[in-house]
Amino acid sequence: MTVNAAKPGKYNDGAGLWLHKRPDGGGQWFLRFTHHGRRREMGLGALQHVTLKEAREAADQAQSLVRQGIDPIKERQNREREAIKNLHCLRDVALDALESRKAELKDEGKAGRWLV
Numbered sequence: 001m002t003v004n005a006a007k008p009g010k011y012n013d014g015a016g017l018w019l020h021k022r023p024d025g026g027g028q029w030f031l032r033f034t035h036h037g038r039r040r041e042m043g044l045g046a047l048q049h050v051t052l053k054e055a056r057e058a059a060d061q062a063q064s065l066v067r068q069g070i071d072p073i074k075e076r077q078n079r080e081r082e083a084i085k086n087l088h089c090l091r092d093v094a095l096d097a098l099e100s101r102k103a104e105l106k107d108e109g110k111a112g113r114w115l116v
Contacts, residue, residue: 017059029055
C-alpha cells in the first residue's frame with residue numbers, strides 16, 4: 001500500500017513519525033516525541049508537499065535535537081524568528097533599491113557614492 005492510497009486514519013511509521021490521513025484525501029506528517037517528560041507533537045508538513053523520505057529525514061533531525069536536550073519546536077521557532085529579523089536589514093533594503101535603479105543611474109551608479 002502506498003501513502004497516497006491509505007485510508008483515513010493515523011499511521012505510525014516508527015520512531016515517532018506519524019501520518020494523519022484525512023477523509024478528503026489530504027494528510028499531515030507529524031512527529032511525536034517526549035521532551036522533559038512532556039509529550040509534544042511537531043508538524044512536518046502536508047502530505048502533498050512532503051514525501052515519506054523527506055518526513056523521515058526531518059523526523060531524524062528533530063529526534064537528534066531531542067537526544068541533545070533541545071526542543072525541536074522551539075529550535076524551529078528560533079530559526080524562523082532569526083530569519084525574519086534579518087529579512088529587512090537597512091543595508092539589504094538599500095542594496096535591493098540600488099540594484100533595481102542601476103539602469104537609470106549614470107554609469108550604473110559607479111560614479112556616485114551610493115553606499116559609502
